[in-house]
Every structure is written in C-alpha cells, then in structure tokens.
Amino acid sequence: MRPFKYTRATDVAAAAKTVSTNREAAFLAGGTNLLDLMKEGVAKPSELVDISGLAFSKIRSSGNVISIGSTAKNSDTANHALIRRNFPMLSQAILAGASAQIRNMATNGGNLMQRTRCTYFYDVNMPCNKREPGSGCGAMEGINKGHAIFGWSDKCIATNPSDMSVALMALDAVVKVSGADKKQRSIAFADFHRLPGDTPEKDNTLEPGEMITSIDIPMSSAGMAANSYYLKVRDRASYAFALVSVAAAFEIKGGSVAKARVALGSVSHKPWRCDQAEKLLTGKSLKDLNDASLRAAVDAELMDAKPLEHNGYKVELARRAMVLAFKRALKSEVVA
C-alpha cells in the first residue's frame, strides 16, 4: 500500500479544500470500500481525510423532506424510526447489502460513492479503462456474467453494486453536496451516478473535493410506504452482490395506482430507473393488475436491454424479479 498522510477533518470547508487541491487525496468515511481498494493497489491516495467525525450523522425530519446524514452508518439509517416508518424499502435495501459488521461501519455517503466496478477492476494485472483509462476493458473480451445490460459503452460494462442507491433512485432522493468554496449543490438522484460513455473512470457527477453532506428524501415518497418492496436476487441467499435487484413502490389511491416508482440494480453503470414500466402502471386500476398486465409493463422496460456474451440470463431474471417485486409490493392488492 502506498504510504499516506492521515488527518481527521474538523471542518467541511477545510476538508473539501484539501481534497480539491491535492488530486491524490481522498475522503475516508467507514473505509470499507476505499481501504479494500488500497490494499489491492487499485486506489493509491497520498492523503486520507477522515470525515467520520464531522457533524453529518443525523437523520431528521426537516420541512417536507427526511434528511439522512452522509456520515450516519448504514445500520443506524436502516433502523431509524423515521426511515422504517416512511421509507421501509430503503431499510430493506440497506439491509440487503454486505454484512451486519460492514453495515455497522459503512456510511451513507460512502455507500453512494463506492466504486462502480467489476472483478477485472480489482485485478491490477488486467486491462481496465476505469482503473487505467485507455488500457482496455478486461471484461468485454472476458467473463461478463455480472455485467451491464443497460447503458454500457465499448469502454466499460461494469455495474454499480449499491443496493441503497436503487431504493434512493425510486424514492426520488436528492443528494446534497458541499464544495471547497463552501458552494452547496443539490443533485437529483437520477443525475448523481453516470453512464460510462468515454470516461468510465468517473462514476458520478461530483467535482473534486465535493463532499456529500446529506441525502434528502421528499415526504411525498412516503405515500408509497405501504406498497413498496426491495427484492435482491443473488448467487447465494445472503452476503453477496446482486445479480439483479428491484426497488418497486406504489401509491394506491381510490383503488388505482396513483404513483409508480421502479428501479433496477446491478444492470447498469448506475441504478436504472424504469420509466417505461412506471408509465404503464400509473393510473391502472388494481382490478386490472394481474400477471399479464404486470408482465407487459416489465417487457416494455426490458425491450431495450442489450445483454453481453455471458449475461443474457439477466434479462429473464430481471423479468421474473420485477413481477415478483411488484406483487410483493402490492401485497393483497392484486390477485396473482
């Protein structure tokens, strides 16, 4: 591991300044992703600014949003009364990720910022455009079973593994960030992570030195609390990254779907919002929701999927997982 200077941040602006001035510096939160990558020689920061002591660990109700602090732990977030009551699907998604120990260490900001990646990214002996721009993509010609079926480019086909982010996408969250010059920005969740295009080294739209301070979820999304579900499908029952995951949430009013929110995980470089499916489900009377109509919504979404050599199964898996997640979200509301 490359030697680095370790400092504890006491002030956001100063921490942001350090990281924006020294392009080799990085924020350290729980360390569960960064330290792992440093041990593999994939990340080589010369300086770590530990932000875990900054005052961003609160989860609170503020006006018409629930604001989730960036340095709050994943486990504390999933178990917080405000989250359980208003956004149970977010609790589910967080709890579907990693292990109890890792969730006790991992922070919310770190979870969103964990690298979009694949096993070739970890292996410094393999080409990887994300790790080393211009070196090629090991996975494209290699084994791409876990890779993207949406939005990939010829430069990178990796998927974003964050479970939490899939739920946040469906809950219309907003990411609040603070920069070196104390400039604050709000980024709609759909604009936070990015597709690889020609610059797969960039996972998201943060500027150097910008720090996530909170993730805000509008209370309007709490209307979907009773009819929401996060389904994660993986190679083993627990403690594995998703092959495909689905966040599905509905607001039911007067016997029909007033609002539908659907997002897929592990199918793209970013959490994948399913506009097509949402459109077809919105306004539907519950009476008309059955296997055939749910399936039609799913098929409309998956029509544009572009599987790679080894991951064609993901299209069918996503199809079945989406229908199942819809049914679990709608519970007794639909006749299966």
Place this chain on the structure above:
Amino acid sequence: MSDNFPELVDELTADEAELLEEVLSDLGESRRKFIGQSSTAVLGAVVLQFLAKRTALAGEEMAEFVPLGDEQAVKVSFRVNDAAKSVSVDSRMTLLDALREKLALTGTKKGCDHGQCGACTVMMDGRRVLSCLTLTAQCEGRSVTTIEGVAKGDVLHPMQTAFIKHDGFQCGFCTPGQICSAIGLMHEARNGELSYVSKDMRKTAASITLSDEEIRERMSGNLCRCGAYPNIVAAIREVHTGKATDPMAVIFDMSKEGSDATV
C-alpha cells in the same frame, strides 16, 4: 535517493525507536542480532544500508517503500478490552494488525483481510465491526473488545460456553469472529434492529426474538470453512432465547436446514 530520508539522529525517542523497529521489521534474524549489539546511532546506518540493499534488489517496487516520516506515523489512544492503550503506528496499519502485531492479541484472526469472511470481527463501542477494514488511526478515543475481552476473568461469556456445548467449531479459526459477531447480534436483537429477512420493516419492537432464519441471515458475514453452521446457530439460539437445548437434537434437525431460505 538519500534526499528522501529523514535526517539521522543519534538519540532516538521511544516513539522514534518504535518507528525504526517498524521499518526494520522484515530484516528478521539479522535485525534482532543487530539490535542486540548496536547503539541507536548504528541503527541509523543499518536503515540506510537496508534500504539501499532493498532498492538494489527490488528496483521499482522500492519506490513505494519509504521510511516513516512524521506524515505517515499516527499516534492512537484507545481502549482495548477495558485497558487504555496508546500505540504509534504506520497510518497504513489496520486495527487487525495492530491487535495482533502490536498488542499481542492474536485471538482475532486474519482470514481474507478484505472484509469477506468475518474472522477478524471485534466489537467497537459495543457494535460488531471488521478489524481488517478498520485503520488503527480510525480508533482514536474508541473502545475495542476482542475475543480476549469477552470472558469475565475465568468465567466464560455465555456465548463461549454455548459454542463449546454445541460444538460450534471444528478447526476453530473462524470461532473468535463468530463469537464476537454473535454477541453483537444479541445486542442488535435486544435493540429491536432489523435484518433483510425481517417480515415487516415498519413494525417496531423494543426487543425481538429471532428465528433460525433470522440468525442465519444476521450471521451471514461470518464464514466457516469447516461448515459448523448448524451448531453455531444452535449455540446462538440457546443464548438468545435462554432455552437450553440438547446438542444432539441438531443432528436430527439438519434435514430442515435452509428450508425456509428466502428468494
């Protein structure tokens, strides 16, 4: 390349001597001999010689091997098993390595060193965490409990007793991590915390009683190469529910294992 080296001084403070030890740590046998015979001034020369040799041998690779300047050294004061400790370490040193190499607490095991197996699980301020993905530097002011600290003197922790009773291990390598993790699990259940298999996220309760499915899900961060899982679950169930069970019963129960798995 000597420009990269801090100025050598004749008199080393205790901390500096410790750092020097760190730098020299892979000289092995010859290092021990040297330290036995040498004054600290000579040690300075040893460092230079050692580095020159290593550079000649390893070429490029050595570029990343620089002696600890003030920038890379961190002093950390924390509590380990209820005793105040203060260590001076390379900023790169994980809590796992500090426990094992600096504090001679070798109960905590290094399995994968990448957060994937749970062998290194310890408690930090009462919550289970992975010491292999924690920098020692992050432990300032914290309180760490390792497997060496869970018993009260000669009285084993109930979880240790239950693991013995139910044969919750074979080789024992994963066991310190399993036990620390299980103790953490108990606290979490007592606080009413959820898991992915909990039936209703919105239903809150002060404390919850866990099914075997819940125990398995909550322990999924601890792998056991020997496959002692059914016995581990039996041990945890016994301590968690307070109901003693017959260790033999699990053998007849194994056919049911996994039958209620989700998804």
